[in-house]
Amino acid sequence: MISGVIETRALTKRYGAQTAVDRLDLTVPPGSVFGFLGPNGSGKTTTIRMLMGLIEPTSGSAHLLGHRMPRATPTVLPHVGALIEGPALYGFLSGRDNLLRYDAADPTADPRTRRTRVAAALDRVGLSSAAAKKAKAYSLGMKQRLGLAAALLQPRRLLVLDEPTNGLDPQGMREIRTLVRELADDGTTVFLSSHLLDEIEQVCTHAAVMARGRLITQGTVAELAASTRGRLTVTTPDPADAARVLKDHGVSDLTVTADRVTGDPPPTDLTDLAELNAALVRAEVRVRGFGLERASLEDVFVELTGEGFDVAG
Numbered sequence: 001m002i003s004g005v006i007e008t009r010a011l012t013k014r015y016g017a018q019t020a021v022d023r024l025d026l027t028v029p030p031g032s033v034f035g036f037l038g039p040n041g042s043g044k045t046t047t048i049r050m051l052m053g054l055i056e057p058t059s060g061s062a063h064l065l066g067h068r069m070p071r072a073t074p075t076v077l078p079h080v081g082a083l084i085e086g087p088a089l090y091g092f093l094s095g096r097d098n099l100l101r102y103d104a105a106d107p108t109a110d111p112r113t114r115r116t117r118v119a120a121a122l123d124r125v126g127l128s129s130a131a132a133k134k135a136k137a138y139s140l141g142m143k144q145r146l147g148l149a150a151a152l153l154q155p156r157r158l159l160v161l162d163e164p165t166n167g168l169d170p171q172g173m174r175e176i177r178t179l180v181r182e183l184a185d186d187g188t189t190v191f192l193s194s195h196l197l198d199e200i201e202q203v204c205t206h207a208a209v210m211a212r213g214r215l216i217t218q219g220t221v222a223e224l225a226a227s228t229r230g231r232l233t234v235t236t237p238d239p240a241d242a243a244r245v246l247k248d249h250g251v252s253d254l255t256v257t258a259d260r261v262t263g264d265p266p267p268t269d270l271t272d273l274a275e276l277n278a279a280l281v282r283a284e285v286r287v288r289g290f291g292l293e294r295a296s297l298e299d300v301f302v303e304l305t306g307e308g309f310d311v312a313g
């Protein structure tokens with residue numbers, strides 16, 4: 001039974017002795033903005049290439065919109081817009097002419113509405129004013145937008161975007177995030193890869209975390225963040241006393257600075273945290289601030305892999 005817009009089962013790709021993607025089980029629910037997160041070399045692009053039918057899996061299966069890939073590529077691809085690493089552009093053509101050509105290659109696209117469609121796509125990615133420039137004169141970010149415009153020429157049920165904000169400045173990144181939200185509001189499922197944690201947290205409803213070709217975890221972004229508890233932080237002019245009291249109450253891995261103590265809270269509920277605060281006050285520790293810092297996906301990643309996020313594959 002296939003319920004996800006994207007479903008993979010034990011999807012595997014080996015290059016010689018190296019396993020780029022290792023028995024991946026992915027389920028992307030309809031209507032989600034799904035973040036495919038992992039450091040460089042963790043197998044994101046390889047997975048996306050298999051999903052799009054560009055390369056054959058070594059073993060396992062991938063379904064897109066309920067159809068087995070790569071077999072169903074001709075049936076499925078008209079409903080899927082994709083932006084994959086380094087979009088193929090003709091450098092000697094303008095951005096607009098690239099899109100006109102791309103649109104002309106789509107047998108389902110009505111030639112009479114081609115110019116309107118291309119203009120709308122250019123506008124959507126903020127390239128209207130650069131539309132007449134040759135693509136070879138585009139910056140990496142502009143090329144990325146042009147690739148995205150190509151994916152947006154037709155209304156799609158699914159958009160697959162491989163590192164869509166790569167090469168963009170912070171303003172460009174914000175624009176892409178806004179665009180992704182708009183597309184999701186229109187009912188398009190968006191699957192996007194990124195090596196940037198905060199980007200996924202800002203725009204995605206769901207996420208899967210990859211490391212070294214393997215799936216570490218997947219779920220809603222809220223669930224993933226909740227699965228890891230944040231650090232307890234106490235701001236106080238009496239850090240040594242505070243640290244002693246916290247330690248007595250089961251707080252571990254304490255870090256003490258001049259005006260702050262942080263640590264991993266014991267596995268208890270929030271009432272017990274109030275009790276912890278009360279214990280500090282009873283011990284005459286002057287508490288200026290007391291709280292749990294929200295766990296980020298980065299904490300989840302570090303907890304699950306024991307690694308920082310900046311590992312290259």
Ligand SMILES: Nc1ncnc2c1ncn2[C@@H]1O[C@H](COP(=O)(O)OP(=O)(O)O)[C@@H](O)[C@H]1O
Nearest residue numbers: 015020038039040041042043044045046047313
């Ligand atoms: N065509 C290929 N031949 C050999 N190794 C490859 C090929 N494509 C990818 N790899 C390797 O597979 C691993 C995953 O790569 P990739 O999917 O590009 O990761 P990501 O997109 O997460 O950065 C890397 O170690 C990469 O070097």
Ligand SMILES: [Mg+2]
Nearest residue numbers: 044045046085
């Ligand atoms: Mg990649």
